[in-house]
Amino acid sequence: MPRSAHRSHRAVGLGAVVLLALSACSPSGSSSGPGAQDVSGTVTVFAAASLKESFTELGRRFEKEHPGVRVTFNFSGSDSLAAGINNGAPADVFAAASARTMKLVTDEGHTAGSPRTFVRNRLQIATEPGNPHRIDSLRDLSAPGRKVVLCDRTVPCGAAARTALTAAGVELTPVSYEQDVKSALTKVELKEADAAVVYRTDVRAAGDKVEGVEFPESAEAVNDYPIARLENAPNPSGATAFVELVRSEEGREVLGEAGFLKP
C-alpha cells in the first residue's frame, strides 16, 4: 500500500526533525505544551464554518509557535465536511458544530480516540443594522412578508434553528435553506434577506454589518462543538498539537473572545 510507504517515510523525516531539535540548541522555554518540537509539515484542519475567524487566529498562533509548520483550513458546513472525511479526504483534525455531525465520522471509525467538546454556541437572530423591521423574537420572523433565511436542516445551525423554532411554537417558511451558516449570514449582510438565524459568534464576527437579537428559546438549542484527531491523519503529531492548542487556556481565550461559550 502506498499509504504505509508514505507513513514510514514521514516517520523517518519526523525522527530526523526530532533528532535535529534535540541535538541543536532546542530552547526548552518555547511554551505550548508537550510535543511542541516534533511537529512539522502541514496540519490540515476541517472545521465548521462558524469557527472560521477564531480558528484562523489560532492557526496563525500555531504557525508562530511551530516555525515552518503550516496550518491549512477547510471551513464548511459540518455535514459536508463529515461526508468529505468519510469519503477519504486527507484531514488531520475535525472540529464540528454539533455532536450529530461528529457522530457521522466516529460511526465510521474515522476518529482517533473519542471527540472532546471544546466550546458551545448559541443562536441569535441576525438582522440588518439598526434592526429596521423591529425583529425582537422568533415570532416576529414569521410575520407576513419577512424574508428569513435558515441553514439547511442537515447543517448544525439549521438543526438548532428548527429546535428553537419548535420550542417557540413558531411556524416559519424561510425563503432559502442555505448550505452553511456563513452563506445564511451573507444574505443578511447583502440585505437580500431581512433576517437569518445564525450563531451569536457569526453575528459578532460580522461586526457592524449585522445586528444580533437574542431570543430566549436559543437556550433550548445550544450546540456542543466536538473536536477530534482523525484516524487516518497524514500528520498525527501536528493534529495532536493543534487539538491541544484549541483546548488550552490560550485556545479558550481566543474562542471566548469570539463569543463561544465554555463547554
Add this chain to the structure above:
Amino acid sequence: MTTGAETPRKARPRPPGRGVPLALLAPALVGLAFLLVPLLALLLRAPWRSLPEQLTSPEVWEALRLSLFCATAATALSLVVGVPLAWLLARTDFPGRGLLRALVTLPLVLPPVVGGVALLLALGRNGVVGQWLDAWFGVTLPFTTAGVVLAETFVAMPFLVISVEGTLRAADPRFEEAAATLGASRFTAFRRVTLPLIAPGIAAGAVLAWARALGEFGATITFAGNFPGRTQTMPLAVYLALQNDPAAAIALSLVLLAVSIAVLAGLRDRWMRTV
C-alpha cells in the same frame, strides 16, 4: 477507439505506417478511462434496489420538474435576446465589437459562483438595478424561481450566442444581400432568409445552452438560494443530499446522467458524424 490494424475500413484510406504508436495509445487510454470510470462508478454504486423508491419520492420530482422548467425557460430567454445579439456580433461592424464579443463570452470562463455574486450585486433587492425593480415594481428576484431562470440564463446564454454567431459567419451573406436587392428590409431578410438558413446552428446552440442551464449550480445557489419546489433544482438537491443521504444523491445523479445522454443522443447527427 482502439481500431488497430486488424479492422481495416474500406471507406477510408489508412495513413501510412500501421498501428498506433504506444506513446499516443497509452495516454489516450488513460484519458479515456479518466472520463469513463467515474460514470461507470456511478452505475456500479447505484442503489438499484431502492432506486424506484428513491425516484418516485415527491422531492425528486419536484426538483426534476423545477430543473426542466427553469432550463427550458432560460433557453427560451437566451433565444429571444441571444440570437439578435449573435446577429449583431456577426453581421454589423462597429468600434469595440471585438471587445464586446469577448465580454459576451466572459460568463463561459467565469466561475458560476462569481456570476451569482455579480447577479446579487446587480439584481438583488439592494443591487444596482434591483433596488429600482423593488422600489418601482415591487419585484425582487433573489430566492424566486425567476431568479433561478436568470442565473441559468446568465451562465448558459453565451453558449447559444457563440454557436449562432459561428453559424452566421459561416453562412453566405449574399443570400441576405440578394433578398435586400429584391426589396426586403433588413429585418425581413433576417426573418425570411437568415433565420431558416442558420436554424440548425440555433438548434445546436439551444441544446447546448439548455444542457448547461440544467447542470447549473453555483450561480443558482448563490443568487436564488435553496428552497424545495421554488429554487432547489436537481444539482442543488444532489449536492445537499450527498451530505446525509448519499444513496439519494446517486439516484438523483443517475437521472441527470440519463438526461445528458438523451441530449447527446439527440445531437449525435450533428457531432458524431463530423469525426
